[in-house]
Amino acid sequence: MSDAAMLSPPASPLVPVHADRAATALLSVEDLSVEFRSMAGTTKAVAGFSMAIAPGRTVALVGESGSGKSVTSQAILGLLPKNGVITSGRILFRDAELGEVDLAAIPRASPQFRSIRGRSIALVFQEPMTAFSPLHTLGDQIGEMAAIHRNASKAEIAELTAETLRLVRFPEPARAMRMYPFELSGGLRQRAMIAMALMCRPPLLIADEPTTALDVTLQAQILKLLKDLQAELGMALLLITHDLGVVANLAEEVVVMHHGRIVESGPVETIFSRPSHPYLVSLMKAVPDFSDAEQRRLKPIREIKIDADVLVKPKASGPKGEPILEAQGLSKSFSLRGDRRLVGRAPARVIRALADVSLTVRRGECLGLVGESGSGKTTLARALMRAVPVDEGSIVLNGDDGPVDLVSADRETMFTVRKRMQYVFQDPFSSLDPRMTVGAILAEPLEIHGVCETGERRERVERLLAAVGLEPSFASRYPHSFSGGQRQRIGIARALALEPEILICDEPVAALDVSVQAQILNLLKDLQRLSGLTYVFITHNLAVVNHIADRIVVMCDGAVVELAPRAELFREPLHPYTKMLIEAVPHADLARPLDFSNLPEVGLIGRRDWAAPFTIARDIPMPQLLEARPGHFVRAANLDFLSDERPPVKPSGTELRT
The missing domain is CATH 3.40.50.300 (P-loop containing nucleotide triphosphate hydrolases)
Structure with missing residues (x-):
């Protein structure tokens, strides 16, 4: 058929x-x-x-x-x-x-x-950040429903708003009514949107x-x-x-x-x-599932056919499997909004985004980064690109000319490094300039880095479009005329323009439906196989990371809590945070329903109440990453929870060269 x-x-x-x-x-x-x-x-x-x-x-x-x-x-x-x-x-x-x-x-x-x-009839919108006004408090916006449909007094509106926020299990309703939408996490914004829809029951x-x-x-x-x-x-x-x-x-x-x-x-x-x-x-x-024993090829409704002949393989700087990017002891903190101190001895109010993060990316592999929103995944990716400076630690990129420390590299060195490392953004629409044609978008990196002459750029642009399964005639069109999946393929083509060795993919399929998601995942795997690319793949979807990653890093509250080969992690997760993430994934299978009784409380991103030996408390040093099995690391004070037959304990940092 x-x-x-x-x-x-x-x-x-x-x-x-x-x-x-x-x-x-x-x-x-x-x-x-x-x-x-x-x-x-x-x-x-x-x-x-x-x-x-x-x-x-x-x-x-x-x-x-x-x-x-x-x-x-x-x-x-x-x-x-x-x-x-x-x-x-x-x-x-x-x-x-x-x-x-x-x-x-x-x-x-x-x-x-x-x-x-x-x-x-009430509606809960898809994106609560754009559905709320950034200029008004949550109390004013949610209470507006009662003012319009119930003609209630201010006191009645305030009481009903607080009651509705409590109904949707909102922490601290009275305080939340005075907050603005941008001060809330994605989950709390969505709860506020549901509360507004339920004001009139x-x-x-x-x-x-x-x-x-x-x-x-x-x-x-x-x-x-x-x-x-x-x-x-x-x-x-x-x-x-x-x-x-x-x-x-x-x-x-x-x-x-x-x-x-x-x-x-x-x-x-x-x-x-x-x-x-x-x-x-x-x-x-087309739906990926982490219960698959092997990494099967997804079957999208419309397959992307790429031309392998147009792909230019990046210049290999070493054999597959050797370390290409090494991070040691990365720490990063951000100041909180509202710190109005002019003078004083009180410590600055900060959020710790990264805490002593160490990892190695091997040439030709896909390293997956998973965790909840706020766990530090995107901050780590931007730190690896040196888009944000780190407070402590080192990032070393290995190549033919020897190692380069990206933390201390000067502007000229980083300009050269950019050709070797490229970024694929989460939102393909906002990352593409709406005033530029696709051809101009793809030619811009070539022009900035002086890769080829003006006459050759059109040919290179057409080759890039063919490499991601798009027609060369699309070069004259603007981003708004493409679907979400096509825009994401344009973003991938732009990242490939300089023939990089490493692609950092930040939630590249988060906003796509399942069939388009399958297209993009198959495309990334094909490009890796044909061009020898190395991926750092960030996602919160464990089924997606199981489909594409070779090794997986689990992050919580800015720290790496578990690191293991893909199959090993899903077969026998060790850290309770990893187990919680796996249990929270909804399966397209009626025989495996979600266990709603085992979910954490809303608003808790970094949980510090793990049982021993995984306890992370502010008054004691953070546990080290210990090697529980060959290549499988977990952050714990000891390995007493394992059986007696286990390899010797190795402290954090040895995974960089295992």
Whole structure:
């Protein structure tokens, strides 16, 4: 069967979820079609969509980016842009005050629709940082819902806001009401967004990718919170996501969308045990899982075909497996905002981002860095690039001309080093200049470093595009005209422009859906195999790091707590922090649900209450990294928790040359 035939939508619409109970459904969408009209033409975003949600039920809307999931939620809430038009269908909602209303027939700006939006149907946005105003406190923004829909007094609003923050398990609600969004971590911002949506206790909550950019423990906490709130308030939940692990742990019904149409729907048990549509089967095959014994090749829905002949192999400076980048004893602290001391003896308020970090990157390997948000992964990556200065320690880059200490290197030396080390950023859109064409973006590193003559740059740009599976004609287009996966491939091509030896990839697939994520991961593995690249790969997704890494470094609170070969780490993790990360990963498998009872409290990034011998306390020296098994290091005071048959103890630092 061809790809086009496999992915084509069905000829007739499927039976909607809860069709037999549509008469009693809280929300019933019937044959909905949405178009976007512009001078360039008409784009049909949703075609013949039908779905029903009963009170108190959870329905997951699943599909790739561009499948029409978010457009459907916008149509339900009347938030479509001006050029978005509902061309057919009904959206029937049973409101407690207005009775049954057709939301598709009500003007979006009418008082009737505004009374429903927020009071009876609320939305949790995907990115809470952009959804909140940076100029107003959380208390003002969350309380605004009560001011609009309940006409409450200031005292009543403050009391209801604090009560709602407590409802979403927010630490210190009274203090949080005076804070601004940028002062909170990603997980707390998402809880604040959920609190704002729940101010009026709506019977229907729409959660649009609520956990996409969160690390595994924060994601698990948000999923548990949604599950608890639904049971406590009896509300229905429409969950929009591309993460099948989230669906398996939260949903009761599933609707799968592709190109604006429903291709499969039914109970979650049927969807996972007997998927029938080829698109859903392909979507499941694209999901990485750390339970795989071997590093299998992922099967994306659309494979990226790269031209190996256009790749220029970097000049090898030594045999594979020898140390190429060595870090010893790195420490870094940042001053806290709000330190207004002019004179005084009080110590400065600081956050320790790195604490005595030592590691070695071997030539030709992929070293994975995993940990929660705030664990120090990105600070370490930027320190390795010397994008941020370190307080203590050394970073040595080995090459043909001998070792170079990057901490003490001058500007001229670092300019040369930049050609050997390049960075792939997490957000491909903000890292590409929107005013430059793709060709100009890829040619810029060549021009800065004077790599080739002006006449050769066009040829080099075309070769770079072919190396990441893009057409040479794309050089004349701007970044906004590409999908997220294509923009990330452009970012990788820019990093390859100077033919580096090391790529530092900072969460390169965090914001991508599973099929595009599979494309990028396969591309990185192919480039490594064909060009001999060395990777430092940063991620919070253990399934992703299991797929691509050779060795894995686990970071917590700025320190390395475990370092081991990939298979060894997942087969027998030693540190309780590593075990907690593994247990927090949602599997796309109903037989392996998340253990919500074993999650840490919200807001705790660096836990210092590990049992002995892993205890990290402020009044005692930090334990060393000890070699528990060959190549497997753990930060502990001793190895008494292991069996008697073990190799001799080796202190921290010996792993640099093991």
